[in-house]
Amino acid sequence: DSGVTQTPKHLITATGQRVTLRCSPRSGDLSVYWYQQSLDQGLQFLIQYYNGEERAKGNILERFSAQQFPDLHSELNLSSLELGDSALYFCASSKFGGSDEQFFGPGTRLTVL
Amino acid sequence: DAKTTQPPSMDCAEGRAANLPCNHSTISGNEYVYWYRQIHSQGPQYIIHGLKNNETNEMASLIITEDRKSSTLILPHATLRDTAVYYCILSNNNAGNMLTFGGGTRLMVKP
Numbered sequence: 001d002s003g004v005t006q007t008p009k010h011l012i013t014a015t016g017q018r019v020t021l022r023c024s025p026r027s028g029d030l031s032v033y034w035y036q037q038s039l040d041q042g043l044q045f046l047i048q049y050y051n052g053e054e055r056a057k058g059n060i061l062e063r064f065s066a067q068q069f070p071d072l073h074s075e076l077n078l079s080s081l082e083l084g085d086s087a088l089y090f091c092a093s094s095k096f097g098g099s100d101e102q103f104f105g106p107g108t109r110l111t112v113l
Numbered sequence: 114d115a116k117t118t119q120p121p122s123m124d125c126a127e128g129r130a131a132n133l134p135c136n137h138s139t140i141s142g143n144e145y146v147y148w149y150r151q152i153h154s155q156g157p158q159y160i161i162h163g164l165k166n167n168e169t170n171e172m173a174s175l176i177i178t179e180d181r182k183s184s185t186l187i188l189p190h191a192t193l194r195d196t197a198v199y200y201c202i203l204s205n206n207n208a209g210n211m212l213t214f215g216g217g218t219r220l221m222v223k224p
Contacts, residue, residue, distance in 0.1 A: 002156065033211070043157070043200075043214035090156050098210055099145050100177050104156030 003027065004105035005093050012111045021108045023091030025072055031055065031097030034066055037107075038087035049074060050097040051101040058066040081112045117201045122131075122219040126191030131188040133218050138182045143205045146203040147212065148178060148186045157200065157214075160186065180196075189221045 003026035009110040013019055014076045025032050034046040045058035049068035060066075063081075078085060088109050118136040123129040135185040137146065145161040153187045161168055161175045163184075188195055200217040204210055 045211040101159040107154050
């Protein structure tokens with residue numbers, strides 16, 4: 001158990017819909033990361049937040065957005081969902097967001113029908 | 114372009130040392146070498162990281178060549194639970210610490 005929690009574990013929805021994935025980092029960690037793992041693209045970095053501020057952005061679609069709240073939990077919002085958005089979405093956290101190790105949550109499996 | 118090159122798969126006998134190689138010939142001076150592993154579809158698990166010195170922790174050892182162009186992750190006594198995909202990743206602290214995962218090495222530990 002990494003100490004990072006993600007909800008829900010599974011999510012099934014239809015194309016065109018909007019969903020919100022939630023992540024609670026380990027106690028004391030200030031930085032949160034979101035990654036997407038699909039069969040054809042592998043594990044891809046989406047976005048990083050540090051203490052509420054966006055720190056780095058990767059291959060995140062414009063239909064996707066994220067934020068980190070004052071209590072440090074984070075949400076990833078996915079809208080206008082397409083079949084290709086079906087994937088595992090992982091959240092990770094680290095203490096400072098620099099060279100320190102990232103601890104990953106168990107992931108949310110999103111299925112878009 | 115992939116920044117690291119790893120063999121796609123390796124086998125190891127249970128109880129023996131597993132040596133997983135990684136080539137990173139274009140590594141820059143401020144890039145760390147990280148190793149993570151993913152067991153089935155679980156979240157990736159941090160193993161170890163280093164800059165230029167060899168590192169050891171309770172899970173593994175990391176050997177980095179003097180020119181830093183390659184490294185080896187050593188699991189000293191592999192068990193069946195070490196069967197996983199192992200990722201060698203380069204990352205620096207510039208504007209965050211995003212991890213760029215490649216294909217990794219699928220390690221199969223056999224009894």
